[in-house]
Amino acid sequence: xxxxxxxxxxxxTPAPEPPRSRPRIRxxxxxxxxxxxxxxxxxxxxxxxxxxxxxxxxxxxxxAGGPLDAWLQLLAQPWFFGMxxxxxxxxxxxxxxxxxxxxxxxxxxxxxxxxxxxxGDALPLIPLFLPAVALAVGWVALASPEVxxxxxxxxxxxxxxxxxxGMVLVYVLLTVPYTYLPIAAALRSLDPxxxxxxxxxxxxxxxxxxxxxxxxxxxxxxxxxxxxxIIGAGVYSVPVIVGHGTGLDIMSVRxxxxxxxxxxxxxGTAVRLSALLFTVLLVLYYVQRxxxxxxxxARMGGQAPKVARIALGRWRWPVRMLGILYIxxxxxxxxxxxxxxxxxxxxxxxxxxxxxxLENFSVAxxxxxxxxxxxSVVLAVGAGLVVVLAAxxxxxxxxxxxxxxxxxxxxxxxxxxxxxxxxxxVAFIFAFGGAPFKLGGTLLIMxxxxxxxxxxxxxxxxxGTSAQIDGSLEDASRLCGAGQGRTFGHxxxxxxxxxxLATFALVFVRIVGDLEVAVLLGTGQTPLVSALLFRVWxxxxxxxxxxxxxxxxxxxxxxxxxxxxxxxxxxxRKMHARNRKAAKR
Amino acid sequence: xxxxxxxxxxxxxxxATESKPVRLAVRNVVKEFQRHGGDLHNAVDDxxxxxxxxxxxxxxxxxxxxxxxxxxxxxxxxxPTSGVISINNQPAFDSAAQVSLAPNERDVNMMFxxxxxxxxxxxxxxxxxxxxxxxxxxxxxxxxxxxxxxLVGLGGxxxxxxxxxxxxxxxxxxxARTLISEPSIVLFDExxxxxxxxxxxxxxxxxxxxxKQLEFAAVYVTHDQVEAMGLGTRIAVMxxxxxxxxxxxxxxYERPGNRATAEFIGEANxxxxxxxxxxxxxxxxxxxxxxxxxxxxxxxxxxxxxxxxHVTLMIRPEKCRIVPAAAGTGGQxxxxxxxxxxxxxxxxxxxxxxxxxxxVTAWAFGVxxxxxxxxxxxEVTIPAESLRVVSDD
Numbered sequence: 001x002x003x004x005x006x007x008x009x010x011x012x013t014p015a016p017e018p019p020r021s022r023p024r025i026r027x028x029x030x031x032x033x034x035x036x037x038x039x040x041x042x043x044x045x046x047x048x049x050x051x052x053x054x055x056x057x058x059x060x061x062x063x064a065g066g067p068l069d070a071w072l073q074l075l076a077q078p079w080f081f082g083m084x085x086x087x088x089x090x091x092x093x094x095x096x097x098x099x100x101x102x103x104x105x106x107x108x109x110x111x112x113x114x115x116x117x118x119x120g121d122a123l124p125l126i127p128l129f130l131p132a133v134a135l136a137v138g139w140v141a142l143a144s145p146e147v148x149x150x151x152x153x154x155x156x157x158x159x160x161x162x163x164x165x166g167m168v169l170v171y172v173l174l175t176v177p178y179t180y181l182p183i184a185a186a187l188r189s190l191d192p193x194x195x196x197x198x199x200x201x202x203x204x205x206x207x208x209x210x211x212x213x214x215x216x217x218x219x220x221x222x223x224x225x226x227x228x229x230i231i232g233a234g235v236y237s238v239p240v241i242v243g244h245g246t247g248l249d250i251m252s253v254r255x256x257x258x259x260x261x262x263x264x265x266x267x268g269t270a271v272r273l274s275a276l277l278f279t280v281l282l283v284l285y286y287v288q289r290x291x292x293x294x295x296x297x298a299r300m301g302g303q304a305p306k307v308a309r310i311a312l313g314r315w316r317w318p319v320r321m322l323g324i325l326y327i328x329x330x331x332x333x334x335x336x337x338x339x340x341x342x343x344x345x346x347x348x349x350x351x352x353x354x355x356x357x358l359e360n361f362s363v364a365x366x367x368x369x370x371x372x373x374x375x376s377v378v379l380a381v382g383a384g385l386v387v388v389l390a391a392x393x394x395x396x397x398x399x400x401x402x403x404x405x406x407x408x409x410x411x412x413x414x415x416x417x418x419x420x421x422x423x424x425x426v427a428f429i430f431a432f433g434g435a436p437f438k439l440g441g442t443l444l445i446m447x448x449x450x451x452x453x454x455x456x457x458x459x460x461x462x463x464g465t466s467a468q469i470d471g472s473l474e475d476a477s478r479l480c481g482a483g484q485g486r487t488f489g490h491x492x493x494x495x496x497x498x499x500x501l502a503t504f505a506l507v508f509v510r511i512v513g514d515l516e517v518a519v520l521l522g523t524g525q526t527p528l529v530s531a532l533l534f535r536v537w538x539x540x541x542x543x544x545x546x547x548x549x550x551x552x553x554x555x556x557x558x559x560x561x562x563x564x565x566x567x568x569x570x571x572x573r574k575m576h577a578r579n580r581k582a583a584k585r
Numbered sequence: 586x587x588x589x590x591x592x593x594x595x596x597x598x599x600x601a602t603e604s605k606p607v608r609l610a611v612r613n614v615v616k617e618f619q620r621h622g623g624d625l626h627n628a629v630d631d632x633x634x635x636x637x638x639x640x641x642x643x644x645x646x647x648x649x650x651x652x653x654x655x656x657x658x659x660x661x662x663x664x665p666t667s668g669v670i671s672i673n674n675q676p677a678f679d680s681a682a683q684v685s686l687a688p689n690e691r692d693v694n695m696m697f698x699x700x701x702x703x704x705x706x707x708x709x710x711x712x713x714x715x716x717x718x719x720x721x722x723x724x725x726x727x728x729x730x731x732x733x734x735x736l737v738g739l740g741g742x743x744x745x746x747x748x749x750x751x752x753x754x755x756x757x758x759x760x761a762r763t764l765i766s767e768p769s770i771v772l773f774d775e776x777x778x779x780x781x782x783x784x785x786x787x788x789x790x791x792x793x794x795x796x797k798q799l800e801f802a803a804v805y806v807t808h809d810q811v812e813a814m815g816l817g818t819r820i821a822v823m824x825x826x827x828x829x830x831x832x833x834x835x836x837x838y839e840r841p842g843n844r845a846t847a848e849f850i851g852e853a854n855x856x857x858x859x860x861x862x863x864x865x866x867x868x869x870x871x872x873x874x875x876x877x878x879x880x881x882x883x884x885x886x887x888x889x890x891x892x893x894x895h896v897t898l899m900i901r902p903e904k905c906r907i908v909p910a911a912a913g914t915g916g917q918x919x920x921x922x923x924x925x926x927x928x929x930x931x932x933x934x935x936x937x938x939x940x941x942x943x944x945v946t947a948w949a950f951g952v953x954x955x956x957x958x959x960x961x962x963x964e965v966t967i968p969a970e971s972l973r974v975v976s977d978d
Contacts, residue, residue: 475662476701478688481718481766490714494705571705571746 039405042397045390046412052452053416056427057278063267063430064275074272083249087233090164090248094171095179095228101172102179102224105323107209110187111195113309114319123323124180127330128506129560131513132174133530134549136241137537138334139170141341141546149337149349162245170238173330175231179224185464186220187213205310219291226288227417230281234420237515237530241537251277252422256519259426271430274423285418335553341546360547367536369548372529373555376518379443379528380511383450388504390451391458395466396492399474410459417456421516424453428521441523449517454507461506465499494569501567509556605638607674608802609659609770614668616654616826628654629665630826636770641796641803643817645810647849651826652806656772659804660695661688673769689718695772698779700759702747708734708758709743715766733761737791753784760792764799773805777812789815810850814838822846838901843976847899854902854945855975860894868974870896872967873920873941879972897977904971905947907936909956913964920945924961929953938965 074080105124109115127135142150143161151160159165190213198212199205214221239250255273258266312319341347345357394413398406416424428449433440439448473495477487518528527535533548616629629651636642644652657663659670661677664685670678672693677686694715702711709730716726734740737757747755756776763771777785793816796803807813813820814834821831822842830842841847844855858870858877867878868890879898890896910921922940929935933948936957947965949957957963 470699470701472697472699472701473703475660475688476695476697476762477703477714477718478662479660479693479695479772480715480762481689481694482714483687483689483718486718491703495703569705571707571748 038393038397039401042393042405042409045393046409049390049412049416049452049455052448053419053424056424056431057419059431060271060423060427061275064271070268071272074269079249079254083251083254086248087251090167090171090239090250091229091232094168094175094232095225097168098172098175098228098232099179099221099225101326102176102228103183103214103221105176105326106180106184106187107213108319108323110184111192111213111310112316112319113311114316114323115309123327124184125177126327127173128177129509129556130331130335131509131530131549131552131556132235133237133241133513133515133533134338134553135173135330135334136170136238137533137545137549138336138338139166139173140241141337141347141542142333147347147349149340149351150333151349161242164246164248167239167242167246167248169329170242171232171235174235174238175228176326176330178227178231182220182223182227183217186217190216222288222291226284229284230418230420233277233281234422234516236422236519237513237534240515240534252420252516255422255426256516259429259520267430270426274426278419278423281418281420338546338549338553341543342550344543347542360543361551364536364544364547364551367544368527368532369529369551372527372532372548373551375443375526376512376529376552377555379447379450380508383447383454383511384504384507386447386451387454387458387507388462388500390455391462391503392496392500394459395462395496396488399466399469399471399492413459414456416452417460419453421449421453421514422520424449425517425520433521441521441525443526446517446521446526446528449521450507450511450514453517454510457510458503458507461503462496462499465496465502469495497569498567498572501563505560505563508559512552512556605640607635607637608640608672609636609804610669610671610674611635611655611659612669612671614655614658614665614670616651616658616663617666618654627651627666627826629658632668632823632826632828634821634828634831636802636804638802639800640818641805641816643813643820644804644806644823645813645817645820645849646808646823648808650823652808652823653774655823656695656774656804656806659770660693660772661686661691692769693772694763694766694768695774696759696763696776698775700747700755700776700779702755702758702762704746704748707744707746708739708750711747711758712762712765715762719766729765730761733765734758736795737761752780753788756780756784756788757791760788760795764795764801767799767801769802771801771803773803773807775807778807778809785812792816813850822849824849840973841899841975843978844897844899845978847973847975852902852946852948854900854905856898856900856943856945858896858898860890860892860896862892863890868896870898872898872972873943875917877918877969877972879974880970881974897975899973899975900967900971902935902946902948903933904968905945906966906968907938907947907949907957908964908966909954910962910964914966915964916966918968919964919966921962921964924957924959924963926959927953927957936963938963940965 102124109124139161140148142148143154143159143166145151145155145160145162148154148161154160161169194216195208195212198208203211234252236252236256239248239253240256243250243253251273255270255277258269258273340351342360343357344355345359346355348355391413394406394409398410419427428445429440431437432445432448437445439445469492473491474487477491478484482490513530514528515530515534518531519534522528522531529548529552533545533552536548537545612633614629614632615627617625618628619625632651632655634642644655646652654663658665658678665678665680667680668678669676669680672691676682676684677691678684703714706714709727712733713723713726713730716729717723721729731740731743734743737760739754739757739761742750742754747758750758756779759776763773777788780788789812796816805813805816807816817834819831820834820837822829822837824845830837830846832840837846838850841850841853847853847855856872858872858879861869861871861876863869864878866881868881869876869878871877913919913921920940922938922945924936925939925944926937927934929952933950934953936947936949938945938947945965945967
């Protein structure tokens, strides 16, 4: 900048020779090296992630491969086909229901006047921020036969938690956020004039949805369904807590049980089942990728279009009640039930009987809950920071250059999404538990497992934020004379900050609430709070289980609320306030 | 007989900026792109020009003509495949010398189509940013930012955030931010295309005023010919990555080099004619069966035509005169015909006339003449001195 402090020269004055700093002349090689350090780091990160996923899986397949006899033996087990049927039925049914509910909620929030504004946008995501174990325990407390808090209402309707329907319910509540997110994003980026054109052509609301909206977002429906299937097939906490009274035989429970409850440890079965599950999910994932890459659907660029929301008239409140019912079932009721139980001397459903106590908390604390929470928090903060840092690096690089490095890093980071936590944990036991790594039972092996399993979600979540930041904002900063460092620090990072904090909160909660890795990779020396909860559960002290779940949820909720508060800086709040005012006018 | 010799350039007043220092020089810049199929094509194809202090060069062309790519090359957001770009006589890009400065190392600033205001900074911080990047103290930068916000008429809004002001106001902020560091060359990437017509006119006059007041050198990309005419001291008409014509707005309108330029800027009639002979500075052609003497000019493209060749003549519709047949003069340049269609558009009325099976469009000022309704017999005069020879490519 030559004449920053001077006024414009009067016409006719010869321009002074600009005293610019020596021009930096760089060779092509120099350019490559300059940007190369970051790219090199990313390549290293990608290689590390691929190694951390591929090596354990290869080791697992090597073990699973084994003699054909072993596979035949597995097939000949009397329980085998029953387990496949039960698992497919529960996971498949719940993925379908979850897809239907997710699509409905997404449509309500994005396209009708029955949405609840910014609150409504956040509602379907609340279960993401609630530990899955707490959800399962909460529903057991609500709908257990005879003693459940709601059993007086639910049992005459033929519903109790220890049943196929109960299992499906909790699975659905757990997976709805995963179907909601891609569909809502697709609807948001779908040009509303497509739907308006259909309405102008005389189609009714349902017809528009059926003939225009749904087909236009079809790829996201598929994404949501497959994501729900992968999450459902991998989850262990729900079937182990809800399923034990149902007689349903779920694969993830089989896998863990063959490692935990047999003597000698039945590695063979665990490994073969994991290999089978992973292969099926990999095929599903591949199908989804193929179909999506072939689809080209209408997209909007740049400025968000004004959506004329469909006025539902007298249907508005009934439809809105659906959203409220969902959030009651997915968060409010189970949480309330857990809190209530944790304050009871013993489990009884009459909330008017004087039975209150704080003893459960002191007993749980004495039983190692505090230590467990401490371990979990340390692990969640550590792994969460690494995950968020890696995801931020990958996306920052992708914003600057769209080359093979960014594509490889992105693909590598998302790949572990196909591997369910239980399968990953089983694979980790063989890969890193013994020699030469000897990490068995350490916080480190769990941290690595968490890093790998949550990196995909972090990248996907941050991508959403990053996509909203137009590239011209960085270009403008460079043209205003700011270098890469200043541009990152003053422009990119502040704009990514809400996304980074939300992503960290998500990863934190998922790690604290995770049961698969905690049970399979943890040991007595380094118990995580979720593993402790599971142990207390197996011992049958239900009020104490509730106390641990409350403590766990309290820690998660505190972190989420604080981070969410920080993630909405003053300018965002002011802007939303103004937009709301403008919307009312 | 060769007919390439033409008149020397029409004596006009030389541009006042000619003695001013060159701020930007673009020489033989080529930018190759790989198409989806894999073959290469030149988005920018051997472009050269200079921009001096006080000049505002407009790059005008349809979308996809390479004007924005060229602008991004000057800014440093993209690297040309070959060529030289120098800013203030310092190389910013030189493919031979392997020089390529980053955008922040070039003494340029750019106003984006999307304004690209940072939503997390208030207006003052947005505008002060270029100064802060250059190491100016915060208090100094802020008071300068306040001055520039005043300059664009937004004093008093310094503490607002971009999300809280209107599109037109955002544009003014972007303009202030672009100008505050007084860069050697200011780049504009279709900055007025996102607001409605009334605000666009206001901003255009603000831009003209600031350009006069601050005398910056600028390159302005647009596809809007009205904007180009109103803002540019010179216009570079671009097509297929090349500059077809680089001249003052008047010259581009009055003497377009080729058919595409004539069509892109304003309305035009094109007519086929056959060359009879060259008569000094005049080309004698046969047009609609009559002999017409068309004056040649230095900057109509030097067509090497010989008798018998076909050429294309161009005339602007407002140069054609239309009267009822009864009032006709029957002159050498007058043809009889009928009105096929007429369209009233406020300041003028457009008549499409059939003359011996050929359609000629003529404009007359004001409201439609009741005597010139559809199917009326008319006489259309095509003055020979307003005819231009244009090349067909």
